[in-house]
Amino acid sequence: MTKEYDVIIxxxxxGGMTAALYAARANLKVLMLDRGPYGGQMNNTDAIDNYPGFSEIKGPELAEKMYQTAKKFEPDFEYGDVQSVTVDGNLKTVTTDIESYTAPAVIIATGSDHKKLGVPGEEEYSGRGVSYCAVCDAAFFKGDDIAVIGGGDSAIEEGFYLAQLAKSVTVVHRRDQLRAQPTLQKMAFANDKMNFVWNAQTEEIVGDENRVTGVKYKDKETGEEKILKVGGVFIYVGTVPQTKPFEHLGILDDHGWVKTNEAMETSVPGIFALGDVRAKELRQISNAVGDGSIAGQGAYKYLQELRVK
Structure with missing residues (x-):
């Protein structure tokens, strides 16, 4: 039989755990669904030093603390890879590869994933010199030579951020010019700490048994293979929203991000979205938590309005 809830997250x-905390605290019957362990990308982060209340904390430890805080109010947690969400009047059905669940309110907190280069060494050295977030990890590379792979706005903006702490930042780009907006390009070329390698096809991230030591790339003009010696590699070749199960709901923009207002409401009544699954500038734990509190409270208000009707 399909399991029934007030809110499915x-x-x-x-963000999802915060939404569960707020909704369950309002005495709603709440289900958290995830295809993997609770905590999301925090579980892949060795140390977090920019979340208020902790000078530094391990990512899995913070995930456990958040989960235990939410569990105090007894939401359910189930594993499952969501295949679809369907709407029938006020009722939504969430179908996973294992089970189906129904609720009047659904909160989408599936996040986004960084596009991968797909080269040898990228996965092996993730968390050991390979990063996708300068704001998260720049402090761990203070005084190092760093490579930034990419040439768009994000790559250059993050390069500026890294240059505050790094010895040098070398932008490795596969084309002969940047794709970033002209103002950013002008600032980048004027920054003494920023260098550029053009027409460079990244082939491998190399390192020793402990961490990254360099980037192997091919000069697309000469065919010559070279190694750039660096202590860290930051990859910015785009992000992908995890929104495939929601494509038919009419709540996505042209790039696949969920569209919401400031109350985290989508265009479908009773469906909310939060965190990195929304189009936004800054993707951090702190603003995901903020979104989660708004969405959790929003779900409560939505259900109250339904009951009045």
């Missing part, structure tokens, strides 16, 4: 990262 798809995704148990920091």
């Amino acid at each position: 798809i995704g148990a990262g920091p």
